[in-house]
Amino acid sequence: MSAPANSVTLIGSKGGPAIYPGVPRMPTSTLVRLGGQSVVIDCGLGVTRGLVDAGMALRDLAAVIVTHLHSDHYLEFGPLMHTAWTAGLKRPVAVFGPVGLAACWQAFVESMAFDITTRMADEGRPDLAALVRLEAMDEGLFARIGDVRVSGLLNRHPPITESYALKLAAGGKVVVLSGDTAPFDSLADFARGADLLIHEAMIGEGIDRLVARVGNGDRLGQHLRASHTEARDVGRLAARADVKALALNHLIPVDDPAIGSGDWERAVRAGGYEGLLHVGEDGVVIGI
Ligand SMILES: [Zn+2]
Numbered sequence: 191m192s193a194p195a196n197s198v199t200l201i202g203s204k205g206g207p208a209i210y211p212g213v214p215r216m217p218t219s220t221l222v223r224l225g226g227q228s229v230v231i232d233c234g235l236g237v238t239r240g241l242v243d244a245g246m247a248l249r250d251l252a253a254v255i256v257t258h259l260h261s262d263h264y265l266e267f268g269p270l271m272h273t274a275w276t277a278g279l280k281r282p283v284a285v286f287g288p289v290g291l292a293a294c295w296q297a298f299v300e301s302m303a304f305d306i307t308t309r310m311a312d313e314g315r316p317d318l319a320a321l322v323r324l325e326a327m328d329e330g331l332f333a334r335i336g337d338v339r340v341s342g343l344l345n346r347h348p349p350i351t352e353s354y355a356l357k358l359a360a361g362g363k364v365v366v367l368s369g370d371t372a373p374f375d376s377l378a379d380f381a382r383g384a385d386l387l388i389h390e391a392m393i394g395e396g397i398d399r400l401v402a403r404v405g406n407g408d409r410l411g412q413h414l415r416a417s418h419t420e421a422r423d424v425g426r427l428a429a430r431a432d433v434k435a436l437a438l439n440h441l442i443p444v445d446d447p448a449i450g451s452g453d454w455e456r457a458v459r460a461g462g463y464e465g466l467l468h469v470g471e472d473g474v475v476i477g478i
């Protein structure tokens with residue numbers, strides 16, 4: 191399979207960590223191909239399979255960014271690195287993430303010590319621990335991955351404070367990802383004129399039914415409303431930011447038969463956005 195030189199593949203398009211029978215969507219991860227680089231954003235469950243299905247050879251993995259430490263964004267970080275290692279990865283991968291990601295990685299390597307030391311001795315593989323080069327994220331320009339400049343903006347995702355929106359820019363093309371966030375004003379400036387804005391989205395009417403289904407009552411509903419963005423507000427933001435295209439990801443809910451792709455589109459249009467819209471599905475490739 192070949193993707194356009196500059197493209198985004200939505201690897202996992204659902205919000206939250208749970209997966210359901212009959213729902214093909216997996217938790218969040220995104221592959222951004224820009225300026226000759228492939229950057230993996232978030233590592234939700236299914237990221238490894240999804241990258242391979244998107245045509246990426248795991249031994250070529252070079253850069254990973256984790257936006258925040260909710261499990262639907264990093265549960266499969268360790269397994270992705272380990273599988274890339276068994277697929278022939280030899281060069282260190284630049285990994286950017288919140289402070290706690292280092293402890294997660296260290297604990298993963300320790301939990302797999304038997305397998306890792308066995309394969310190093312028995313198969314002549316390099317030390318897996320040395321293949322991750324963890325680097326800090328920050329607001330403003332915090333990384334250059336080849337020709338790709340990566341900037342961060344702290345978003346609004348209580349109770350987590352270290353949670354980022356991201357902007358990747360190269361060769362005159364700009365991709366912005368909202369990360370998980372409630373609406374906040376400065377995101378419109380951050381995303382202004384982007385070739386593609388990938389924004390999380392939920393449909394409010396589905397939240398009450400979702401809360402009733404999963405059975406942990408009002409707490410989950412309160413979290414979702416305080417920490418995420420309704421599709422109508424995404425439409426408002428995309429119109430204000432004058433982005434050239436909008437993709438919805440991190441969809442909540444995804445297991446409500448009463449909500450279909452037309453509902454997502456109607457909600458975004460009600461917010462005033464009239465441009466190109468992609469309602470995220472796993473594996474969809476969007477040219478930039
Ligand atoms: Zn999430």
Ligand SMILES: [Zn+2]
Binds near residue numbers: 258260347370
């Ligand atoms: Zn989150």
